[in-house]
Amino acid sequence: MSIIVEGVSKAFGDFQALDDVSLEVPDGSLTALLGPSGSGKSTLLRVIAGLEEPDSGAVLISGEDATRLPVRRRGVGFVFQHYAAFKHMTVRDNVAFGLKVRRRQRAEIRARVDELLALVHLEGFADRYPAQLSGGQRQRMALARALAVEPRVLLLDEPFGALDANVRAELRAWLRRLHDEVHVTTIFVTHDQEEAMDVAEQVVVLNHARVEQIGSPREVYEHPQSEFVMRFVGPVTEIGDGLVRPHDIDLRLDPDDGGLEAMIERVVHLGFEVRVELTLASDRRLWAQLTRARATELELEPGQIVWVRPDRSPSSAADGEGSAARPGVGIAGELGD
């Protein structure tokens, strides 16, 4: 089911959590709300769920105005960062909860719970209590519990935030596969740009209670519409007054190729990539990310003088943070100091 958020604002006392936020989530898509802490991404998710009431604006779920609809009638499945497991219930009872309060037949509940436990690979854990599960298992249980009531929309609030890095990567891949299987419209909140890029089809970048940019992972990475997005979704380095991705910088040994003169400070070999730290004639520092092959070809050494050239025009750093997202930025920064 599609979700439309129209001009939603929400304040907690003096703190503006959401400021005139609008976005559209297509039916069956997997969308990430990406932003730093305090950007309003969790509040937006909770407004969509009905756990927070917006001060103004509207939330439409599959075309129907759900703004004043109580949580339990919105048909949303919600997964909390810290699982919100019902501690006094077994895994089976946790997953069955939504069906029990709907007074479904006992046999039907049993069959559905078994099916869901198989889906989240917790078949052998039905009679355990949440305290006897690992973090990853608890979060899978929480997902099964949310899916049990066949929600129109699945909302996940930093679902992997409390997990170890390797468990997080595993669950990420698993969430993608799950989404391919169940096809429920899914929105998840994250502050991890890699996670958003890896899992989502659409990324909504939030900052200071506002939407900075909406687009596919590739769009927001390659065509950021503000300096904030540029900095947030990937590594950046400053060149002149502009920002550029370090892997878009090329180093040349021949001054005739053009570019800025720089001295190599350090060459760091990080496996598949090589990180070169440089100082420009103006004393400003930047770094470049080279492939191993390119670095070997150039035979880079600390102390060496090279010429720095961005492959793509840098976006202007003067395009200030917090400015409203607008299309087609990517102003070429002035080269040369």
Added chain:
Amino acid sequence: MGSRLSLRGLALGYLTVLLVFPLGMVGYRTFEHGLNAAWNAATTPDAVHAFWLTLLMVAVAVPLNTIFGVGAALLIARREFRGKALFNAAVDIPFAVSPVVVGLALILAYGQPGWFGKDLAGAGIQVIFNPLGMIIASIFISLPFVVRETVPVLREIGTEQEQAAATLGARSWQTFWRITLPAIRWGVAYGVILTTARVLGEFGAVSVVSGKLVGKTETLPLHVQTAFEDFNLAGAYSAAFVLALMAFVAVLSMQLLKGRETA
């Protein structure tokens, strides 16, 4: 090691002098002349009446304060409303005010010369010098326990489980019975036991409003005093022993609950 031993010795000695020895003396005096004598002293009609009246106090005051206590705790921990700080402070008044003052206040409000006394008497309701007033006094003095034991537990469990239940389609009463109450049950149980112990042992407030009519408005603590003043030492000791036994059962069940809670 030595300092730990002496600290333990000090603590034990302190408890012995203040609690174990005096209570042991009650037990000793009760059974001084044998089991039969103790049984006879404990089962005089006045003593039996006092016993049942005490249980009546517990049977009325404890359920009422449990319901009020859980409701008030939910208000304090989960809602925002005007005058909340005042409400929160008001719940503690029974802890702060001397029980004698509580009794006196009830007489002033509901006694014959009191504000509502005449109207109540007109309606055929006698509050003061009657078990009704004693029940009100018991409720008053034991009111904060369930609230104070439940509020921290509610705060500790947080609201996420309740929110999760709501997203799963539960109505607020379903969430309360299936999620909130099971999560706070040990806190509530702890409060219930403290309430029970307090109602069992209350002397001051109940004494003031009871009029101490033997066989009519006398609870066990009051009976202990009357018997003692009448030089009926066997009766005083045996009633005191029964009272101590009931309190002991309450405290013991609290310890058992604590054990389950941490298990």
